Amino acid sequence: MNTPQVDLRTGSGSEAEPTVRPVLGIEHLSKTFPGTRALDDVSLDIAPGEVHALMGQNGSGKSTLIKLLAAYHSADPGAYAEMDGAPFDVGRSVPAGLRFVHQDLGLILELSAQDNLALHGGFARGFGGRVLWRQQEAETRRVLAAFDVDLDIHLPLAAATPVQRTVVAIAAALQGWDGGGVLVLDEPTAVLPHDEVERLFEVVAAVRRRGTSVLYVSHRMDEIFSLADRVTVLRGGRRVGTYDVASLDPRGLATLMVGDDVDPDFRAGVVERTDQPITLEARGIHGKWLRGVDLEARAGEILGIAGLAGAGALELPYVLAGKAGSQASGEIRLPATSPDWHDVQDATGLEIPLVPADRQTEAVIAEFTVAENISLSALRTLGGRGRLSAKDEAALVASWSEQLGVVSAGHSAPISTLSGGNQQKVILARCLALDPQVLVLCEPTAGVDIGTRVSIYRIIADLAATGLTVIVASSDEGDLLALCTRILVLRDGVVAEQLAADELSKSVLIRAIEGAEQ
Amino acid sequence: MSVKTEERVVTPTEHRDTRRGTSRGASRLVSILAFDKIGAVYVLLAIVVVFSLWVPETFPNVTTAKQIFNANAVTGLAALSVTIPLAARVFDLSFALNMTLCGVAVAHFVVDGVPLVPAVALGVLIGLVVGLINATVVVGMKIDSFIGTLATGSLIQALITLVTNDTPISDVKLAGGFSKIGQTTVGGITLPVFYVAVVAAGIWYLLEHTATGRRLYAVGFNPDAARLAGVKVARLQFLALVSSGVLAGAAGIVLASILGGGSPTAGTPYLLPGFAAVFLGATQLKNGRFNAGGTLIAVLLLGTGTTGLGLANAPQWSGALFVGVVLIAALTVTGLQRRTTLAARAPALDEGSGGNAGEAPSDSGANVSA
Numbered sequence: 096m097n098t099p100q101v102d103l104r105t106g107s108g109s110e111a112e113p114t115v116r117p118v119l120g121i122e123h124l125s126k127t128f129p130g131t132r133a134l135d136d137v138s139l140d141i142a143p144g145e146v147h148a149l150m151g152q153n154g155s156g157k158s159t160l161i162k163l164l165a166a167y168h169s170a171d172p173g174a175y176a177e178m179d180g181a182p183f184d185v186g187r188s189v190p191a192g193l194r195f196v197h198q199d200l201g202l203i204l205e206l207s208a209q210d211n212l213a214l215h216g217g218f219a220r221g222f223g224g225r226v227l228w229r230q231q232e233a234e235t236r237r238v239l240a241a242f243d244v245d246l247d248i249h250l251p252l253a254a255a256t257p258v259q260r261t262v263v264a265i266a267a268a269l270q271g272w273d274g275g276g277v278l279v280l281d282e283p284t285a286v287l288p289h290d291e292v293e294r295l296f297e298v299v300a301a302v303r304r305r306g307t308s309v310l311y312v313s314h315r316m317d318e319i320f321s322l323a324d325r326v327t328v329l330r331g332g333r334r335v336g337t338y339d340v341a342s343l344d345p346r347g348l349a350t351l352m353v354g355d356d357v358d359p360d361f362r363a364g365v366v367e368r369t370d371q372p373i374t375l376e377a378r379g380i381h382g383k384w385l386r387g388v389d390l391e392a393r394a395g396e397i398l399g400i401a402g403l404a405g406a407g408a409l410e411l412p413y414v415l416a417g418k419a420g421s422q423a424s425g426e427i428r429l430p431a432t433s434p435d436w437h438d439v440q441d442a443t444g445l446e447i448p449l450v451p452a453d454r455q456t457e458a459v460i461a462e463f464t465v466a467e468n469i470s471l472s473a474l475r476t477l478g479g480r481g482r483l484s485a486k487d488e489a490a491l492v493a494s495w496s497e498q499l500g501v502v503s504a505g506h507s508a509p510i511s512t513l514s515g516g517n518q519q520k521v522i523l524a525r526c527l528a529l530d531p532q533v534l535v536l537c538e539p540t541a542g543v544d545i546g547t548r549v550s551i552y553r554i555i556a557d558l559a560a561t562g563l564t565v566i567v568a569s570s571d572e573g574d575l576l577a578l579c580t581r582i583l584v585l586r587d588g589v590v591a592e593q594l595a596a597d598e599l600s601k602s603v604l605i606r607a608i609e610g611a612e613q
Numbered sequence: 614m615s616v617k618t619e620e621r622v623v624t625p626t627e628h629r630d631t632r633r634g635t636s637r638g639a640s641r642l643v644s645i646l647a648f649d650k651i652g653a654v655y656v657l658l659a660i661v662v663v664f665s666l667w668v669p670e671t672f673p674n675v676t677t678a679k680q681i682f683n684a685n686a687v688t689g690l691a692a693l694s695v696t697i698p699l700a701a702r703v704f705d706l707s708f709a710l711n712m713t714l715c716g717v718a719v720a721h722f723v724v725d726g727v728p729l730v731p732a733v734a735l736g737v738l739i740g741l742v743v744g745l746i747n748a749t750v751v752v753g754m755k756i757d758s759f760i761g762t763l764a765t766g767s768l769i770q771a772l773i774t775l776v777t778n779d780t781p782i783s784d785v786k787l788a789g790g791f792s793k794i795g796q797t798t799v800g801g802i803t804l805p806v807f808y809v810a811v812v813a814a815g816i817w818y819l820l821e822h823t824a825t826g827r828r829l830y831a832v833g834f835n836p837d838a839a840r841l842a843g844v845k846v847a848r849l850q851f852l853a854l855v856s857s858g859v860l861a862g863a864a865g866i867v868l869a870s871i872l873g874g875g876s877p878t879a880g881t882p883y884l885l886p887g888f889a890a891v892f893l894g895a896t897q898l899k900n901g902r903f904n905a906g907g908t909l910i911a912v913l914l915l916g917t918g919t920t921g922l923g924l925a926n927a928p929q930w931s932g933a934l935f936v937g938v939v940l941i942a943a944l945t946v947t948g949l950q951r952r953t954t955l956a957a958r959a960p961a962l963d964e965g966s967g968g969n970a971g972e973a974p975s976d977s978g979a980n981v982s983a
Binding site for chain 1: 822823824825826827828830831834835837838839840841842843844900901902
């Protein structure tokens with residue numbers, strides 16, 4: 096493992112040679128699922144005390160690699176792995192020095208920090224199994240002290256901030272292991288708002304000071320450059336290479352990740368058409384986070400909604416679609432159809448379709464087929480007199496899945512067999528099957544790989560060109576820049592700024608979102 | 614003789630499947646006859662063979678087949694009454710007590726001299742009211758259906774005791790038209806078997822061929838997603854519980870007619886077999902969806918097994934043991950199948966679990982924090 100394979104196809108960057116014996120070394124790691132080779136002959140080595148980034152798009156094999164290391168999946172035969180010089184059976188056993196913090200953190204939010212740590216590290220117990228609470232509390236404080244976190248260890252973690260939870264998860268993972276070893280952080284910033292990422296970086300630095308190496312999984316480019324020493328890039332289940340971060344620039348790294356065939360700076364180029372009629376108006380929108388938002392959008396416009404977590408940007412789509420529950424108030428109307436204002440509480444009659452933020456829990460019905468998922472919103476229009484026409488349904492499904500380019504093993508395949516991007520297209524098709532005037536999207540490309548992401552951008556842009564009004568709320572500035580004609584920036588539940596997306600740079604947008612006076 | 618009986622028992626389901634299969638081609642037929650779709654039919658066939666060999670003098674004949682149909686009709690009605698709520702993943706644990714209540718109520722009315730038709734109508738109305746109360750508690754007051762209908766069941770028990778003083782209602786008046794509802798036979802088959810066929814056909818049509826049925830399944834699988842896709846989740850759950858109230862009430866009246874009187878404990882024995890049949894039925898035909906056809910197969914399978922054990926003079930406890938073993942075995946096999954499918958799906962899930970997709974790689978994004 097001291098001589099990583101050099102991949103000559105990659106033009107930029109230089110292969111990084113570790114100078115000391117790696118703490119974790121893996122060679123020829125493969126994983127075959129029925130029908131797909133998720134990981135193909137991948138090697139990885141991690142030097143002592145380094146932060147080693149693992150990058151790749153969705154579907155590149157990152158998650159599979161992590162799950163193999165965690166022995167969640169078993170590896171194909173032929174792999175070799177060693178930790179601190181001792182070989183281990185990768186995919187079947189996990190060496191003591193290899194610790195994991197998974198993306199969902201694996202915490203029980205109803206329990207306190209102390210209980211969560213004890214569940215991982217064990218309770219201090221006295222005679223008869225009685226828990227020695229005082230000793231337990233001292234231990235909890237000692238473990239957390241290393242990370243300089245200000246947290247009431249007796250309150251349920253639900254009351255803690257996301258970054259505090261992440262710190263507790265890291266502390267729990269590292270319990271009983273002092274120095275050395277490797278901590279695997281799987282997409283730790285996915286659940287963190289922008290302003291808390293810096294805090295996480297400090298914690299990672301603290302972990303590194305203990306002498307523990309970090310395998311940092313992410314697809315956020317900026318984090319890698321401010322945090323990592325080396326980066327291993329995966330693409331399509333293969334290792335593209337391992338590089339010193341210092342020898343790379345963001346552009347080069349992006350190319351390594353996506354290959355040469357996709358433009359990561361895609362712009363849909365939809366132009367704002369002020370001559371078009373207004374198709375959506377909302378006024379006085381309040382909700383859990385929203386504190387009075389007014390907006391209007393025109394036919395053919397793609398209006399972006401941006402904001403930090405808690406600003407209300409991701410709540411607004413649900414309110415506009417009339418699906419925000421009893422907390423929401425405000426009025427909405429579709430001037431092109433009727434001049435009447437509707438309370439958002441009973442705006443479901445307006446039938447504004449919504450692509451929800453969390454595809455797995457809010458959009459996809461996993462037990463349904465592709466066809467059933469698409470037709471769900473439009474069942475009323477299929478057949479008549481109470482009978483659901485299988486023929487009408489098949490026609491509707493065929494038409495939309497062809498139009499959006501849904502790749503599946505057939506319309507009667509379970510939707511869970513589709514990739515994230517294709518599932519998202521199915522949800523889009525479900526919304527469009529209603530033949531709406533206005534479409535509301537929340538996090539439209541979450542968990543979608545770059546190739547499919549661009550094709551989703553194209554679909555949305557084409558729809559706008561035919562006169563559909565699209566509202567896009569996203570915590571991914573890339574979505575907003577790629578799609579929107581106009582962006583409303585929310586801060587503290589109100590519209591703080593309105594930006595024309597033309598010529599807008601990502602840094603200006605992020606500064607507006609954070610409300611910083613830099 | 615033996616062959617004839619086997620056909621007899623299996624015919625209702627097997628025949629329909631075969632017909633559907635041939636109309637859409639041989640590959641379709643193979644997939645419909647696959648073990649994971651109709652495993653219970655094969656188990657049923659095996660059971661028929663076993664008992665035909667075990668008790669050749671009493672089991673393999675038409676009388677036994679008819680007896681299996683007749684004896685399990687009420688179980689069928691009971692199981693069908695909770696199929697719709699379960700499709701929407703709502704439990705109605707009060708259904709068995711509801712059966713008892715409607716049975717004793719109608720018996721009570723008839724004994725009091727109320728003419729048969731109004732008495733039965735009133736009984737069904739009571740079932741409807743019970744359904745409305747269940748729906749109000751579960752949907753309106755947002756109490757989990759499992760505990761909510763357990764609570765309303767206790768209320769129903771109180772009413773039953775109030776009406777009957779815990780003593781059976783029996784009277785010569787009950788031997789008249791009232792007993793005909795459940796005891797009339799047509800060619801050796803009692804009327805309740807035909808009721809089962811009608812109700813099953815109705816539920817099959819609702820769940821398979823209407824938008825409402827599709828929406829009920831959507832609510833059952835993922836209520837949040839269904840709501841966000843515009844499905845009126847609360848309304849469907851409400852109607853599902855009302856439907857089980859009415860159907861259980863009707864089943865209870867049929868049961869009282871078969872028993873020839875109002876027993877204050879008549880419905881309770883149907884609680885477990887009813888749920889057992891629905892859950893076993895969900896493993897059949899439709900890959901985990903609660904459905905009418907599967908429920909019928911399950912009722913037949915469990916009924917054939919227990920009847921056969923009875924004829925073979927197996928000990929009393931063997932019937933309950935059989936139901937428990939079959940249910941656990943069926944759900945284990947289904948669980949294994951699902952896990953295998955999930956493992957095959959892992960790559961797709963990996964991709965989906967990305968959660969926050971992060972930023973599109975671009976120069977500007979990195980420069981901000983660099």
